[in-house]
Amino acid sequence: MNDLFSPFTIKGLDLKNRIVMPPMCQYSVDKKDGVATEWHYMHYVSRAIGGTGLVIVEMTDVEPDGRISDFDLGLWSDDQIPALKRIVDACHSYGAKVGIQIAHAGRKAEDAEVPVAPSAIAFDEKSKQPRALTTEEVKGQVEKFRAAVARAVQAGFDTIELHGAHGYLIHQFHSPLTNKRDDEYGKDLTLFGRQVIQAAKAEMPEDMPLLMRISAIEYVEGGYGIQESIAFAKEYQDAGVDVFHISAGGEGPIAAWGRPGTHAAYQVPLAKQIKESLDIPVIAVGRLDDPILANAVIGNEEADLVAVGRGMLRNPYWALETASKLKKETQIPRQYTTGF
Numbered sequence: 001m002n003d004l005f006s007p008f009t010i011k012g013l014d015l016k017n018r019i020v021m022p023p024m025c026q027y028s029v030d031k032k033d034g035v036a037t038e039w040h041y042m043h044y045v046s047r048a049i050g051g052t053g054l055v056i057v058e059m060t061d062v063e064p065d066g067r068i069s070d071f072d073l074g075l076w077s078d079d080q081i082p083a084l085k086r087i088v089d090a091c092h093s094y095g096a097k098v099g100i101q102i103a104h105a106g107r108k109a110e111d112a113e114v115p116v117a118p119s120a121i122a123f124d125e126k127s128k129q130p131r132a133l134t135t136e137e138v139k140g141q142v143e144k145f146r147a148a149v150a151r152a153v154q155a156g157f158d159t160i161e162l163h164g165a166h167g168y169l170i171h172q173f174h175s176p177l178t179n180k181r182d183d184e185y186g187k188d189l190t191l192f193g194r195q196v197i198q199a200a201k202a203e204m205p206e207d208m209p210l211l212m213r214i215s216a217i218e219y220v221e222g223g224y225g226i227q228e229s230i231a232f233a234k235e236y237q238d239a240g241v242d243v244f245h246i247s248a249g250g251e252g253p254i255a256a257w258g259r260p261g262t263h264a265a266y267q268v269p270l271a272k273q274i275k276e277s278l279d280i281p282v283i284a285v286g287r288l289d290d291p292i293l294a295n296a297v298i299g300n301e302e303a304d305l306v307a308v309g310r311g312m313l314r315n316p317y318w319a320l321e322t323a324s325k326l327k328k329e330t331q332i333p334r335q336y337t338t339g340f
Helices: 038-049 078-093 135-154 169-174 191-203 226-239 268-278 291-299 310-314 318-326 334-339
Strands: 008-010 013-015 019-021 054-061 097-103 159-164 210-215 243-247 282-285 305-307
Touching: 013 097, 019 318, 038 054, 038 078, 054 078, 054 135, 054 159, 078 097, 078 135, 097 135, 135 159, 135 191, 159 169, 159 191, 169 191, 191 210, 191 226, 210 226, 226 243, 226 268, 243 268, 268 282, 291 305, 291 318, 310 318
Parallel strands: 019 054, 019 305, 054 097, 097 159, 159 210, 210 243, 243 282, 282 305
Antiparallel strands: 008 013
16 A cells, blocks of 8 residues: 555656645745746755655746746746756755646736736736737747746756646636637637647657646636546646646636635545546645645545645645654655654
């Protein structure tokens, strides 16, 4: 029976354990140039020292106006590669593998003068009115994703995650709430996502797995549910996704009747359903920072990997402390052994 500290391999990615640090925006770029700072270096490398198997660098955007804010990371320029490579190399030296989440915020780009989206539908009454992308501009966005993935590979990342969740651009295309187009990208809601996946795969080594984060349900009236997300995830799987990272929500104001749960592991059933329906590895996320609970998710085969977000923000050594509590073997830095 597997547990949190069982190794996991997918294609050429070998993880020492099944603990993932999910992407969490730091909003800490100093000069609004999208370049990772010393904060990012300390933030990610400390989690590698802390025993995390896979560290996923936060949402990193394919163009300046594709960021949630001007203080987010970017990979639209070769100038942004060296700072990320420094982080990757350091994490590797402490035994962690590193991924990066490539994304575009679409209509949720708060600091863009005029955000872009599949259709000219604002996120809410307080948000800027987006402009609908032309068909040629959509094709151009696919190429921007391609270029960002190529730079991520050059920086030495072990895996790539595409952000298709939380109401950002890929999600906006596959959601009928936000895609009202009448061109090819409106007639086939997964076309944009599939093209981005295919472009990413074309730039990645053959043995590098592609991850994709999706929102399994939309917490809004008229939004899609788990059966619809299984259907579009199948199309993304066929296009080349190797692992799904299962979250939920983010596409619009949440109606009172549809609020997500706040209890521990509230999204795990969604991960389990997609894992079983598609026979594909999944990462579970959402209030999984209790070591016994996180370990049970793996032992009960509800997910293949567990992402710990807020728990790891509070404690960069979450993995080491969890190993101690569960009495599992893990490599503790020599300098810290007396603490354990």
